Amino acid sequence: MLGQRAALAAMLFICALIAFCLVATAALAQPCFPRDDVLARLTKGYGEAPRAMGLTKGGALMEMFASDDSGTWSIVVTLPSGLTCLLDAGSHFQPIAAPPEGYPT
Template identity: 50%
Template sequence: MKAFLSALILAAAPAAAQNSDCGPHESVVATLAAKYGETIKAMGLEQRGAMLEVFASDETGSWTIVVTAPGGLTCLIASGQGFDAVGEILGPTNEKT
């Protein structure tokens, strides 16, 4: 599953770049903050070095997922409404997973 998600993320970044949904990391982060009130909520590194970040607004619930390539190009991957931070995820018997 992780390999599939990694492939999906890496495949989506070049497609986003073709649609001009990419730019320098600092500019993308500044735009998300200024225009949508979004701040970083989660981040992780993909096995090939790309960084995935989730931004969201506590006020409006808007969210954006971006991926930054090792060279610094940041591309928007997805965005939407209704962001809700989840604490711990419980398994089928309400045990911590």
């Protein structure tokens, strides 16, 4: 249980860091759509489910979605306006049970 919490905390930290770095440009450079549309596309179209979430300093909600079956993943940010923007997506998702040895926790 503690290992899973540490893994989730590490994943959340990484996602929050990415979101913090990219959220300022998300609305300008990335496709943004109503939240329900984005979530339906991720869950129904790609089989992805929520894996981590956090709030940015700017008040946006950052979420990471992933699929164990296909290995796809997506990071989205929902802005205070209600629009959800795709920050990035990829493949080969692997959940981690614990931070790598030597990784600060």
